[in-house]
Amino acid sequence: MSTTLRISLAQVTSGTDPSENLKIIDTHAKAAKEAGSSIVVFPEAMMHCFGGPIRGVAEPVDGPWADAVRDTAKSIGITIVAGMFTPADEGRVANTLLVTGPGVEASYDKIHLFDAFGFAESDTVAPGTDPLTVDVDGVTVGFATCYDIRFPALFQKLGDLGAQLIVVPASWGSGPGKVEQWSLLARARALDSTAFVAACDQAEPADAQGTAPLGVGHSVVSSPTGEILGELDATPGLLTVDIETGLVDAVRQKLPVLANRRQF
Template sequence: MRIAAAQILSTGDPEKNLVTVTEAVREAAAAGARVVVLPEASSQAFGTGRLDERAEELDGPFAEGVRAVAEETGTVVVVGMFRPADQAFRDGRTVNRVFNTALITGPGVDDHYDKIHTYDAFDYEESATVKPGERVVTFDVDGVRLGVAICFDLRFPELFRELACRGAHAVVVPTSWADGPGKLEQWLLVTRARAMDTGCYIVGADQALPEEETDGPTGVGHSVVVGPDAGIVEEAGDRPGIIYADIDTEAVAQQRRTLPVLPR
């Protein structure tokens, strides 16, 4: 099964971003992709205004537009968006929190995953505005089982091992991996480490590196497909573009026979 990681640079405008997502899905489908993975925050880039003001439900315009292009192209699309969650009382005020969601949609598939591990690190508290998810999610396409994680989840190997124990041959990871000293090296390290932990393919779709400095974490680019032996199969540069790889379930089985790191 051919999978694509579409590296885009989203903006603060969900309508404009839907056009970008639609064009990327059509391009990937024309190249033979059955699954197209796009970054975290594809509906609205971080640092472009309050997330709760543009968050949409799973039947909102952004999600419905993605469903339309998935149906049109016969692909399954995994794409990052934000949707309303709850209200929390923080620092003397009420905050409308959102879910950081990966929409999963296409012929025969309609599901979503809410990011479980919010980025509460380095004096930043993502959980103040983003409600953590609770549900581990897998889905099947053409006999291949795929698990879903989002960005900071990569720091938590137990989630990836759980997905592998549920039969995942690959884990797709929509991401908005902030730039900074050592961040690219960490990105490539953790994606390869999660492959080593599981014998899975890891498909990380990152936001492209902006040409100008921004107010929020966008991406470093370098979307990547890592093989079950932790070798890099494909890696993008830092600008928008699409990379492709074929998921070989027998390669996963062989890796797990050779190096049985999962519980029996």
């Protein structure tokens, strides 16, 4: 039986003030609810943007910042996915996705850290270890964060776990060819997992400087066959798309790449 899940991607720009970022979450969560969505996805680093100290803002998933997001999700009646930072070992933090809403409470720590293009995320961030799926209105949703999108095995594992939709909050680094890679990778991971992939990036900032990954925009939703169902440009916006799980079942029956693959 096919289930329809309406999802919104909030392509925004977070700043260095966690309380101001909460206001952004509240505004766009309300807009997503008005659009009829059951889930709204915000970018990675929504609590505090990259490019500045993050150790000092890290809080546990039961801390005040996360509780404020929970209150917003509860009052609006929508599931919110938002990137934050939580305390980890050796003075580092975890790059965490908070997933909270009606009947939903979970978190995912980014597994693959962005040690590339002159930026070393692992200097301040400890890697996660465990993939995550949750049920949102009868749809199995998997999670990945930014650089994770370059690693097919994670998406295949999420497919094995039954994910019909995989959301990917990001703060994608800019550079030559990076926008094209972002869109290509979202479509490729949808093909790898035979699932919908909804990749939500930070909007491109007006005054980007340094090597910190801040965002290029171009949030995108891909079908299990790699078809682009919706895409934004570099500027802030809200992308709303309906996910039809019957397509996942049909594709996995006709093209069972998860069942056919071999381990090497």
